[in-house]
Amino acid sequence: MTAPTQSPTSPDITAVTTRLPSANVVFIPTAGSFPLPPTPFPLVAPSVSTGAPTSLAPASAEAAGNGTAADPFGDHSPTGFRDGPLADDIPVGEPAPPVEPALPQRGSGSGRDPGEPESATAPPRPPATEPPGVPISPAPISPAPVFPAPISPAPGSPAPGSPMPISPAPISPAPGGPGFGDGPGFGGGLGSPELPTGADLGAEIAAELAAQASTTEPQGAPHHADTGxxxxxxxxxxxxxxxGKTIVTAAVVAAAHAAGLRVAVIKPxxxxxxSGAPTDLDVIKHLAAPETTRVLAEYPDPMAPLAAATVASMPPLELYEVVDAIRAExxxxxxxxxxxAGGLLVPMGVRPSGEAWTVADLATTLGVKTIVVARAGLGTLNHTALTLEALNRRGVPAGVVIGAWPADPDLVHWANLSDLAPHxxxxxxxxAGRMDPGVFRRSAPGWLTPTLYGEIDNWRNWAEEIGDGHH
Ligand SMILES: Nc1ncnc2c1ncn2[C@@H]1O[C@H](COP(=O)(O)OP(=O)(O)OP(=O)(O)O)[C@@H](O)[C@H]1O
Ligand SMILES: C[C@H](N)[C@H](N)CCCCCC(=O)O
Ligand SMILES: [Mg+2]
Known part of the structure; x- marks a missing residue:
């Protein structure tokens, strides 16, 4: 596909706005787990050995490769990753393909991703017909006839529509995840009249963990990630x-490479x-060099893909062409x-019917799992709950990755970590995104759980270690 260098001066966005999915108004119980204390972490619970350290150590300037041609981003102030010596104990596995010395610059209007090993342009589009046998995902505009179990179906959770409790249950049961996710969540909660001291927190967390040791998964568990x-x-x-979707994607590529997997990344x-800025695939190739990268359509304006197609008078992405391309890889x-692109319900393109489709539709059509990248700070609980709610009601398993954990977290970050931990x-x-690619690749398994080919198996230990100054 050839991208024009300029957009029409008077874009007609009617087609876009009329296709926007309407929101279902739902009640979402927010998480209310106990806030983790900032450093030092007072709770010393039995650790589960990972077999490899999960600490995140500060990088040396040398390890970070400051000022080298290998890092066109030019800003090395990373924190919280392994330096060279510490990385020695991290299995790297299969060496990744060589990294280009600098990111290629996109030629204006070429429509092709420079350096793409495979065709980066959209193929000629056949007449839009609904392929037989392909399941149609629930349309985002269709209200659920019966609201499914709330995302937090822990015992004692309110029925949907009931008033917000002071200390609601966590967003959902554990996705088989490590550490904090082993139970239905800590007591207390952010709605408590006074925040307890660090020592109080430690004692209460310890008591909660002990009480939860024999707790079974709550009834009515929603779809969630499995452990494998x-x-x-x-x-x-x-x-x-x-x-941080792009940086997280690169980290998963790096961890999967370390596990010996062949990886493709597709940006529909x-x-x-x-703008000429490096594209998402440029960034991922630079950081992690997946075996294959494909972009299926490129649009000039920084907007949702369907809106960008409309304002540029370009063909929108068609759901089943995207599905076919993904399955082929x-x-x-x-x-x-x-x-x-953006969040879960961003209009990506059109179905044969002319309706908009979203990444949620892609997930249900393909029947696949989804990584939800979330912010660490204030506001993330609501945004993450909304996204998990939308995925859960569609039956899409999901796990959450924090895109950028701050070097100097404050109380709200710790509280959010506690609430998000089950997911x-x-x-x-x-x-992480500014690291030298070699450091990034060696460090990536230490940022992820085994679900994503990483080494973290206990968020409490992770919190202790970064709280101990290894960050
Ligand atoms: N862990 C991180 N370390 C450093 N920079 C980061 C990190 N996470 C995100 N960023 C920066 O934040 C910005 C947005 O990140 P990113 O491009 O990954 O977002 P995205 O969710 O992929 O956005 P989009 O919807 O445009 O695809 C980028 O400039 C990226 O370099
Ligand atoms: C241009 C930007 N960086 C993303 N690729 C597209 C984000 C679309 C967001 C649309 C929205 O939610 O309003
Ligand atoms: Mg991105």
């Missing part, structure tokens, strides 16, 4: 744009290419990561 490694096709969505719709790779399958340190 995620292979095949995995979608990467987020609670918003700019939350890349928007904003007129899954035949040739162990893992295919598909990065959406967490990873947390990248802020600054």
């Amino acid at each position: 490694e995620w292979r095949g096709i995995v979608l990467v969505t987020g609670t918003d744009t700019d939350v 719709g890349q928007t904003g290419i007129a 899954s035949e040739k790779h162990d893992l295919v990561l598909v990065e959406g 967490l399958i990873g947390a990248l340190p802020d600054g």
